[in-house]
């Protein structure tokens with residue numbers, strides 16, 4: 435549809451860079467590109483660049499989801515703005531930041547489109563919209579965008595946060611189970627027709643809190659396979675892929691808390707060096723994406739860089 439530069443932001447909740455050891459489900463697991471460890475030079479699939487990224491943002495305490503995700507999706511240091519790391523769902527102060535600075539809104543104002551959130555929402559969300567919603571949901575709403583539905587998912591135009599669809603099937607929804615490859619094909623299709631695509635995955639954080647080693651290893655090896663399949667289905671001359679997380683958790687199952695570890699931001703694509711050089715902490719992600727997409731480079735210009 436367009437040969438202008440595009441970005442996929444692949445958000446994984448609760449994935450930090452841990453030490454090797456029996457507490458780390460990634461140790462000894464076939465989980466490239468997610469198997470990144472402290473004090474080791476990472477070898478990343480398809481020349482991705484790993485940028486250990488600070489989720490603490492100068493504020494004491496363990497980094498949390500609401501403030502971390504707000505920071506990723508706005509470029510505003512949310513913990514500094516409210517004075518602490520806020521867990522769970524964004525409160526009023528965080529919602530105001532999102533309302534003003536949502537990445538979707540910034541891209542719209544800059545005339546970058548089409549842009550999309552790839553995740554599907556169930557009919558329950560539309561029927562009884564929850565009082566408190568995730569930072570991602572708020573960021574999409576701030577820009578007045580529509581959410582993808584299970585009907586979109588059935589038409590291969592959306593993917594569920596559990597990209598295998600197994601959770602939906604267990605809940606009684608009539609959808610087909612997807613392999614990692616099936617899900618990658620669908621997400622790659624959405625990326626192809628959009629200039630900015632966000633995908634959100636958060637089972638990693640839930641499994642980290644549950645301290646469930648067998649499940650953690652299963653989830654991480656499948657997620658890693660999904661990402662490898664996805665990267666093989668994307669035109670990396672055109673699309674910059676940025677994978678990141680809001681805080682550590684699953685990389686250390688000896689504790690049920692989030693960790694203080696850096697998170698792995700991994701950048702793939704022709705523009706990877708330029709983008710990676712801009713990223714030090716979670717507040718740098720949105721500005722890096724906006725800068726890249728507002729330059730309106732074509733594929734030809736991209737490949738000569």
Ligand SMILES: [Zn+2]
Nearest residue numbers: 448499639683
């Ligand atoms: Zn958590």
